[in-house]
Amino acid sequence: MTYTKYSASGNDFVIFHTFVEEDFSNKAIELCNRTEGIGADGLVALIPSKDADFKWLFYNSDGSVAAMCGNATRAVAHYAYNNGLANSSMKFLTQAGLIESIVEDDVVQTQMTEPKIIKDSFEQEGFTWYLIDTGVPHLVTIVDDLKAYDHDLCAKMRYEHNANVNLVKVEDKKLYVRTYERGVEGETKACGTGMVACFLRALDLNLVDKKALVYPKSQEELTISKIDGKIYFKGAVKKVFTTTIG
Numbered sequence: 096m097t098y099t100k101y102s103a104s105g106n107d108f109v110i111f112h113t114f115v116e117e118d119f120s121n122k123a124i125e126l127c128n129r130t131e132g133i134g135a136d137g138l139v140a141l142i143p144s145k146d147a148d149f150k151w152l153f154y155n156s157d158g159s160v161a162a163m164c165g166n167a168t169r170a171v172a173h174y175a176y177n178n179g180l181a182n183s184s185m186k187f188l189t190q191a192g193l194i195e196s197i198v199e200d201d202v203v204q205t206q207m208t209e210p211k212i213i214k215d216s217f218e219q220e221g222f223t224w225y226l227i228d229t230g231v232p233h234l235v236t237i238v239d240d241l242k243a244y245d246h247d248l249c250a251k252m253r254y255e256h257n258a259n260v261n262l263v264k265v266e267d268k269k270l271y272v273r274t275y276e277r278g279v280e281g282e283t284k285a286c287g288t289g290m291v292a293c294f295l296r297a298l299d300l301n302l303v304d305k306k307a308l309v310y311p312k313s314q315e316e317l318t319i320s321k322i323d324g325k326i327y328f329k330g331a332v333k334k335v336f337t338t339t340i341g
């Protein structure tokens with residue numbers, strides 16, 4: 096089987112396409128392993144669909160299934176277009192619904208899912224949290240200094256709320272985000288649905304405009320926009336290498 100490794104702002108994925116839909120959880124654990132596998136935060140399988148350009152199956156590196164992954168939608172769209180599986184403007188099925196992405200060279204824009212506020216704000220561990228579903232659940236807290244990021248604090252919040260955990264600093268209407276990702280069980284270099292959750296919180300508090308620059312741990316620049324009630328997530332992706340295994 097041929098696999099392609101992508102990096103979407105530092106959030107990395109192993110991507111392949113196949114006609115046969117099966118449970119790829121164990122394959123995700125094997126291929127995402129950074130010492131004995133290809134190494135990635137997640138695995139995505141593209142499957143034919145009669146209802147969209149294709150359907151995807153997304154797995155975190157621990158083999159858990161997630162409904163949505165903002166960065167993976169950008170990498171997958173680039174992969175699908177460059178492998179002749181879809182046109183540059185495509186719609187594909189995820190467990191969070193139909194996703195629309197547009198590829199322009201190495202920059203990809205995804206229209207994200209309709210966000211749902213789960214908890215508006217609550218105090219815990221000395222922080223004010225906001226819990227929102229942006230395709231997957233995210234806790235968000237606004238901090239003055241991202242050095243406040245603490246693995247054990249994030250792990251505690253992640254398990255108590257079964258959500259990804261984001262710390263965001265807002266400076267000159269730009270967002271700087273650090274994310275502990277569920278299913279990776281640690282900080283990733285970028286998390287798309289997490290950045291969108293942080294943007295929405297900051298927008299609610301009038302800390303950013305409806306179009307904002309966002310910088311994750313990788314410090315790569317992304318843009319999030321809210322236009323006519325819809326959320327658009329845009330940034331570059333990189334095809335790292337292709338390999339054949341087995």
Ligand SMILES: N[C@H](CCC[C@H](N)C(=O)O)C(=O)O
Pocket residue numbers: 106155160161163164165166167231232259276277278279285286287288289
């Ligand atoms: N770890 C997430 C899924 C991947 C989200 C992230 N990589 C993104 O870009 O949105 C979860 O299990 O909720």
